[in-house]
Amino acid sequence: xxxxxxxxxxxxxxxxxxxxxxxxxxxxxxxxxxxxxxxxxxxxxxxxxxxxxxxxxxxxxxxxxxxxxxxxxxxxxxxxxxxxxxxxxxxxxxxxxxxxxxxxxxxxxxxxxxxxxxxxxxxxxxxxxxxxxxxxxxxxxxxxxxxxxxxxxxxxxxxxxxxxxxxxxxxxxxxxxxxxxxxxxxxxxxxxxxxxxxxxxxxxxxxxxxxxxxxxxxxxxxxxxxxxxxxxxxxxxxxxxxxxxxxxxxxxxxxxxxxxxxxxxxxxxxxxxxxxxxxxxxxxxxxxxxxxxxxxxxxxxxxxxxxxxxxxxxxxxxxx
Amino acid sequence: xxxxxxxxxxxxxxxxxxxxxxxxxxxxxxxxxxxxxxxxxxxxxxxxxxxxxxxxxxxxxxxxxxxxxxxxxxxxxxxxxxxxxxxxxxxxxxxxxxxxxxxxxxxxxxxxxxxxxxxxxxxxxxxxxxxxxxxxxxxxxxxxxxxxxxxxxxxxxxxxxxxxxxxxxxxxxxxxxxxxxxxxxxxxxxxxxxxxxxxxxxxxxxxxxxxxxxxxxxxxxxxxxxxxxxxxxxxxxxxxxxxxxxxxxxxxxxxxxxxxxxxxxxxxxxxxxxxxxxxxxxxxxxxxxxxxxxxxxxxxxxxxxxxxxxxxxxxxxxxxxxxxxxxxxxxxxxxxxxxxxxxxxxx
Amino acid sequence: xxxxxxxxxxxxxxxxxxxxxxxxxxxxxxxxxxxxxxxxxxxxxxxxxxxxxxxxxxxxxxxxxxxxxxxxxxxxxxxxxxxxxxxxxxxxxxxxxxxxxxxxxxxxxxxxxxxxxxxxxxxxxxxxxxxxxxxxxxxxxxxxxxxxxxxxxxxxxxxxxxxxxxxxxxxxxxxxxxxxxxxxxxxxxxxxxxxxxxxxxx
Numbered sequence: 001x002x003x004x005x006x007x008x009x010x011x012x013x014x015x016x017x018x019x020x021x022x023x024x025x026x027x028x029x030x031x032x033x034x035x036x037x038x039x040x041x042x043x044x045x046x047x048x049x050x051x052x053x054x055x056x057x058x059x060x061x062x063x064x065x066x067x068x069x070x071x072x073x074x075x076x077x078x079x080x081x082x083x084x085x086x087x088x089x090x091x092x093x094x095x096x097x098x099x100x101x102x103x104x105x106x107x108x109x110x111x112x113x114x115x116x117x118x119x120x121x122x123x124x125x126x127x128x129x130x131x132x133x134x135x136x137x138x139x140x141x142x143x144x145x146x147x148x149x150x151x152x153x154x155x156x157x158x159x160x161x162x163x164x165x166x167x168x169x170x171x172x173x174x175x176x177x178x179x180x181x182x183x184x185x186x187x188x189x190x191x192x193x194x195x196x197x198x199x200x201x202x203x204x205x206x207x208x209x210x211x212x213x214x215x216x217x218x219x220x221x222x223x224x225x226x227x228x229x230x231x232x233x234x235x236x237x238x239x240x241x242x243x244x245x246x247x248x249x250x251x252x253x254x255x256x257x258x259x260x261x262x263x264x265x266x267x268x269x270x271x272x273x274x275x276x277x278x279x280x281x282x283x284x285x286x287x288x289x290x291x292x293x294x295x296x297x298x299x300x301x302x303x304x305x306x307x308x309x310x311x312x313x314x315x316x317x318x319x320x
Numbered sequence: 321x322x323x324x325x326x327x328x329x330x331x332x333x334x335x336x337x338x339x340x341x342x343x344x345x346x347x348x349x350x351x352x353x354x355x356x357x358x359x360x361x362x363x364x365x366x367x368x369x370x371x372x373x374x375x376x377x378x379x380x381x382x383x384x385x386x387x388x389x390x391x392x393x394x395x396x397x398x399x400x401x402x403x404x405x406x407x408x409x410x411x412x413x414x415x416x417x418x419x420x421x422x423x424x425x426x427x428x429x430x431x432x433x434x435x436x437x438x439x440x441x442x443x444x445x446x447x448x449x450x451x452x453x454x455x456x457x458x459x460x461x462x463x464x465x466x467x468x469x470x471x472x473x474x475x476x477x478x479x480x481x482x483x484x485x486x487x488x489x490x491x492x493x494x495x496x497x498x499x500x501x502x503x504x505x506x507x508x509x510x511x512x513x514x515x516x517x518x519x520x521x522x523x524x525x526x527x528x529x530x531x532x533x534x535x536x537x538x539x540x541x542x543x544x545x546x547x548x549x550x551x552x553x554x555x556x557x558x559x560x561x562x563x564x565x566x567x568x569x570x571x572x573x574x575x576x577x578x579x580x581x582x583x584x585x586x587x588x589x590x591x592x593x594x595x596x597x598x599x600x601x602x603x604x605x606x607x608x609x610x611x612x613x614x615x616x617x618x619x620x621x622x623x624x625x626x627x628x629x630x631x632x633x634x635x636x637x638x639x640x641x642x643x644x645x646x647x648x649x650x651x652x653x654x655x656x657x658x659x660x661x662x663x664x665x666x667x
Numbered sequence: 668x669x670x671x672x673x674x675x676x677x678x679x680x681x682x683x684x685x686x687x688x689x690x691x692x693x694x695x696x697x698x699x700x701x702x703x704x705x706x707x708x709x710x711x712x713x714x715x716x717x718x719x720x721x722x723x724x725x726x727x728x729x730x731x732x733x734x735x736x737x738x739x740x741x742x743x744x745x746x747x748x749x750x751x752x753x754x755x756x757x758x759x760x761x762x763x764x765x766x767x768x769x770x771x772x773x774x775x776x777x778x779x780x781x782x783x784x785x786x787x788x789x790x791x792x793x794x795x796x797x798x799x800x801x802x803x804x805x806x807x808x809x810x811x812x813x814x815x816x817x818x819x820x821x822x823x824x825x826x827x828x829x830x831x832x833x834x835x836x837x838x839x840x841x842x843x844x845x846x847x848x849x850x851x852x853x854x855x856x857x858x859x860x861x862x863x864x865x866x867x868x869x
Contacts, residue, residue: 005539035538036417036594038410064595065456101538104597109483110407113791133410185689189765190791213689213768215795217484266535274535400815484793499668501812507788507844508675515675516668516840559812559851563833566855637669642856 006046006098007034011091012069017154021122022088026070029096033067037102039130042224043070044268046098047086052250052258054083057224057268059196060102061128061155070099073154075122081226081249103266106194106222108133113190115141118178118205120197124154126222127196131162142166144183146197149173180208194220224269227251228289230310237261237320238280252306261320263306270308277304277318284313325446327385332393337553339612343382347608348373349664350545350585354625356634358525362532365541365589373587374543376426378419378473379604385446387474387496387555394495394556395471400503401558402467404479404491411479411491412466413456414593415600419469444472466491475587475604478502480510482597487533489513496555496605498548498584499639504559518633536592536599546586548638549647553582553607572643577650578611581643583623610650616666620654627651668851673839677777679801684709688770688796691720693742694758694783696751697727699774700736702800706772707740718743721761723754725775727803751779755786762790770796776803778819781846788843805868809837810847817847822868825853825861834861837868 013025028034037060047054062071077084091097106126108115115134117127124145134141143163147153149171159167170176184193184205193214195205202221209219229249236243237256246255253275256263266274270290279286279302288298290305297303304311304318329337339347350356368374373381394401404412420442424433432443438455449472453460461468470477470493478492487510494502505513510530536542550557551568572580589602614620627640628648635644661667682702684691691710695703703722710717721744726733737745748754771792773783780799787797809818809826816830821837828835828850835850842849854860 036414038595038597102594103537107482107597110481110596111483111791184767187767189762189767189769191767209767210687213687213770215793217793217795218767272535501849503815504810504812504840504842504845504849506842508842512675512841512843515673516838518669518672559849561813562855563813563852566852567858569856639668 006100009034009070009097009099011093011095011097014091014093017073018152020076020152021154022074022076023154024072024074024087024091026072026097026099027068034070035101036067037064037129038104038107039064039133040106040108040126040222041102041104041129042106042126042222042267043072043102044100045072045087046100047083047091049082049086049090052082052254054081054086055254055257055268056083056087059106059126059129059222059224061125063132064129065132073122073125077226079226081229083226105267105272106196106220108194109192109218109220111190112139112192112218114139114188114192116183116187116191116193117141117143118180118193118195118197118201119143119145120195120201121147121152122154123195123197123201123222124159125196127194128155128158130194131159135162142168144168144170144178146170146176146178146201147172180205181212184209184212184214192218192220194222196222199223199225223271227253227268227270227308228310230287231312233284233311233313233316235311235316235318238317239320246310251308252304252310256306256320263320265307268307270305273305275305275307277306277320278302279304279316280319281315281317282311282313283315284311286311286313286316324382325385326382327389329383329386331386331390331553331555335552335554337383337386337607339608340382341615344608344612344615345666346372346381347613348545348585348587348606349619349622350547351622351626352663354622354660355629356626357631361544362529362542362590363544365543365591373604373606377422377541377589378426378475378602379587380423380427380430380474384474388447388472390555391471391493391495398560401495401560402470402493403502403506404464404466405506408479408481408491408596408598409458409465411481411593411596411598411600412464414595414598415477415479416465416469417455418591418593418600419473423473447472466493473602475602478601478603479593480599480601482534482599485534486510487530487599494558497558497603498550498586498605499557499559499562501559516637518637533590533599536590538592538594541589541591543587543589546588548584549640549643550582550584550607551580551643553609555605555607557584569639569642572646574646574649577643577646578614579609581610581647581650582607583610583613610647614651614654617654618660618667619664620651621656621658622660624648624651624655625660668838669840670836670838673841675841676839677780677799677841677843679777679780679799682706682772682774682798682800684713684715685770685798686710686713686715689719689768690766691770691772692758692761692765693720693722693772694724694754694775695722695773696725696754696775696779696803698803699776699779699800700724700726700733702774702802703772704736704740707742711740717741720744722746723748723758723761725749725751725754725779751782755782758783759786759789762786762792765790771798773797773799774802777801777805778808778846779803781808781843784843785846807837807868808847809835809850810842810845811835811850813852817845818850821850822866824865824867826850836862 008029009026012027015023042057058072074087266272273292287310289308423431434441476494480487585606587604720742807821811828814831818829834853836853840849
C-alpha cells in the first residue's frame with residue numbers, strides 16, 4: 001500500500017479508559033461511512049508530528065457492523081519513539097489524521113471447532129473486533145485476559161456484559177497468572193488459539209502450544225511492537241540513486257519514506273513480508289528483527305525487511 | 321451498454337446466440353501477439369476504455385437476460401451447480417454487496433440499490449425483480465445471498481476462504497464453466513483444483529499466483545484473461561454434461577468450422593471481501609464464432625497463427641484435439657502472412 | 668484432458684513417528700500393520716511412552732502380520748475390526764473425544780486412507796497432524812461426475828459406472844471431500860471408441 005490510499009478522519013471522541021490506555025473514536029472527515037472490515041483487522045494511523053511522520057498500526061476494536069466510526073485503543077508506551085506519545089499528548093477532539101484501509105492479518109479460522117483467545121494488556125484490542133463475529137457464530141470460545149491490575153483492564157465493563165462466563169480475568173497484582181499449560185493441554189481437537197500481547201507472553205504461548213503438540217497452523221498471534229532502535233547507519237538506494245541516513249530511533253523503512261521513496265508495506269511489524277527488499281551489496285552485517293524470513297534466508301543476507309530490521313555496516317545497497 | 325438485450329437467444333438446442341457488430345468490436349481477444357503460452361498475466365482491475373468489457377467492475381452486455389435465463393435452466397435440473405459450505409455465509413453477504421453495489425453504480429438505468437441501515441431495496445429492471453430485504457438476514461431473501469445474486473449476474477463465481485496460508489474453494493455458482501466441476505472441486509485448495517492444468521505447475525505459475533492472491537488488498541481487485549474453444553455457443557460445457565456436448569467436437573469440418581467453432585474467453589476478476597476476508601473469483605464468459613471473429617482481418621490472421629502453432633499439451637488440455645485442424649483450415653484463407661500489430665486492437 | 672500427472676493426486680510418504688504429538692492414533696488395514704509397527708518401534712527407541720498410543724486395525728486374511736504383533740507391542744489401546752466401516756465409526760467417536768496434540772497415522776490401501784481422511788476433515792485435522800502411507804492395493808474409489816455414483820475397488824484405467832453404466836476414464840484428479848477420483852465418460856466424443864482396458868491400479 002502507499003500513502004495515496006489513505007482516508008482522512010477526524011477524532012470525534014477520546015476517553016482515558018485506564019491510566020495508560022486511551023480510546024479514540026474516528027469518523028470520516030467528509031462524512032459518510034468507513035470501509036467495512038473483518039474482526040481482527042488493523043489500520044495504519046498516519047500522524048504528522050512537528051519533526052517527523054509516525055505511522056503506527058492499531059487494531060479496530062469497534063463492531064464491524066458500525067461503520068460511521070472506527071475505534072482504536074492506544075497504550076502510552078514508556079520507551080516510545082513518539083507515536084503513542086503523539087496520540088496521547090497532541091491529538092485532541094477535532095484533530096485530523098490519515099488512516100489506511102483496514103488489513104486483516106489476524107483473522108479467525110472459519111472452520112475451527114473452538115477458539116481460545118489470550119490477551120495481555122493492550123493486546124485485548126483485536127479481540128474486541130472479533131467478538132462481534134464470535135458472539136453469533138455458534139462456535140464455542142473463551143477469552144483469557146491478563147492485566148497488571150483491575151484499573152488497567154480496558155473495556156472490562158463492555159466485555160463482562162457481553163461475554164459473561166466466557167471471560168476469564170487475571171490480575172498480576174493479585175498473583176493471578178494464565179495457566180497456559182493446563183489451558184492448552186485440555187482443548188478438543190480442532191481448537192485454534194490466538195494470542196496478542198507482550199512479546200514474552202506470545203513467545204510463551206507459542207512454545208507451550210508447540211510442546212503440547214499443537215500444529216503451527218492452529219496457533220495465531222499478532223504483535224504490534226515498535227521497530228527496535230539501534231546504531232545509526234547509512235544505506236544507498238540503487239534505483240532511486242540516493243543515500244539515506246538511518247538515525248537510531250527511526251526505522252530503515254521510516255528513513256526511506258522520509259527521503260521520499262515509497263516501499264510497499266502492510267503490517268510494519270516484520271510479520272507479513274510485504275516490504276521484503278533485496279540487498280544488492282553489503283559490507284557489514286544485517287540485524288534481522290523480523291519474523292518473516294527463514295533462518296537460512298537471514299543467513300544469506302540477500303533480503304531485508306526494512307520495517308523492523310537494521311544493519312551495522314560500512315556500506316549497504318538496497319534494490320529500491 | 322447501448323444496445324438492447326436479446327432475451328430469447330439460446331445457448332442450447334437451436335443455438336440462436338449471435339454477437340451484434342458492437343459486441344464483436346468489444347470482444348476481449350486474449351492474444352496480444354501471434355503465439356500463446358501461459359503466464360501470470362494478472363493486472364489491476366482498473367476501469368478500461370469506455371464501452372470496453374473492462375470499463376466496469378462487472379460487465380453487463382446484450383446477452384445479460386438470455387444468460388440469466390440459461391443459468392436458471394441449468395439450476396432447475398442440476399441444483400448441485402451451486403454449493404456453499406456452512407462457514408461461508410459472511411462471504412456470501414460480501415459478494416451480494418459487491419455485485420449489487422457495482423451494478424447499481426455502473427448501470428443505473430437497469431439496477432437500483434437503496435439502503436437505510438440494513439434495510440435494502442434492490443431493483444433489477446431487465447429481470448423484473450423488486451426486492452426488499454434485511455442485509456445479514458438470509459430469511460428475508462428467497463434464496464441464500466450468493467445463490468440469489470449470482471442468478472442475476474453473468475459468469476461464474478467461486479468464493480475462496482483464506483486460511484493456513486492457502487485458498488480454499490468453498491462456495492460457488494458454476495454453470496458456464498469450461499470443463500471443471502464445482503461439486504467435485506468443492507473444498508479443494510488453490511493448487512489442488514488447478515491440478516488438471518498441464519505445464520503451468522512446472523512453470524510455477526500457481527506458486528506465484530497463490531502468493532500474490534494471499535496478499536490481495538481490499539479495494540484493489542485484479543483481473544486476467546483465459547481462453548479455450550467451444551463448439552456451438554454453448555455456455556454449459558461442464559464435465560457433468562460432457563455426454564451431451566462431447567459429441568459436438570467430432571462434428572466439425574473445414575466447411576462448417578466458421579459457424580460451429582467458438583472462441584471462448586474468460587475475463588477473470590478477483591476481489592478481496594471485507595467481512596469474511598475471503599476472495600471472490602468471477603469468471604465472465606464471452607463467446608464468438610470464427611466467422612464473427614474473421615470480420616476483423618487482424619484477428620483472423622492472429623487466431624489462425626495461434627491455433628496453428630499451439631503447444632500440443634495445451635491443445636489437449638483445452639479440448640481442441642478433434643477439431644483444431646478443421647478450425648485452422650477454415651481460417652487459413654484469411655491469413656495472407658502479413659504482419660499483425662502487437663496488442664489486440666483491430667488495425 | 669489430462670488424465671495422469673494431475674497435482675491433486677495425493678502424495679504419500681513412509682510413516683515416521685511425530686514426537687511432538689502427545690496422543691498417537693494409528694489406523695491400519697491389512698499390510699498397513701508393518702508401517703504402524705515400525706512407528707511404534709521408533710517411539711519405543713526414542714523412549715516415548717506408548718500409553719497414549721491407540722491402534723485401530725482391520726486384519727487381512729491374506730497378510731501375514733496381524734493382531735498378535737500389535738498385542739506384543741503393548742500399546743495403550745488396541746482394537747481390531749472385521750471390516751473398515753466399523754473401524755471408521757469407532758474412529759469418528761474417538762475424534763469427538765480427542766484433544767489438541769493428537770497425531771494420526773494411517774497405513775493401508777489408498778481407498779482406506781481416503782475414507783479416514785474424510786472423517787479427519789470434519790474435525791479440522793490438517794496435514795500437519797496426519798501422516799499416511801499407502802500400501803496394499805492401489806484400487807480406487809471412482810466418482811462418476813455424470814450420475815454421481817461412486818464405484819468401489821476400481822483397478823482398471825476405464826470402468827463401467829456402477830450407477831449409469833457409462834464407461835468412465837479414471838482420472839488422477841482427486842477430491843478429499845469425496846475421497847474419490849473423478850470418472851468422466853470415456854467415449855463421449857466418439858461413441859464406442861474406448862482405450863484398451865488395462866489393470867493399472869493393482
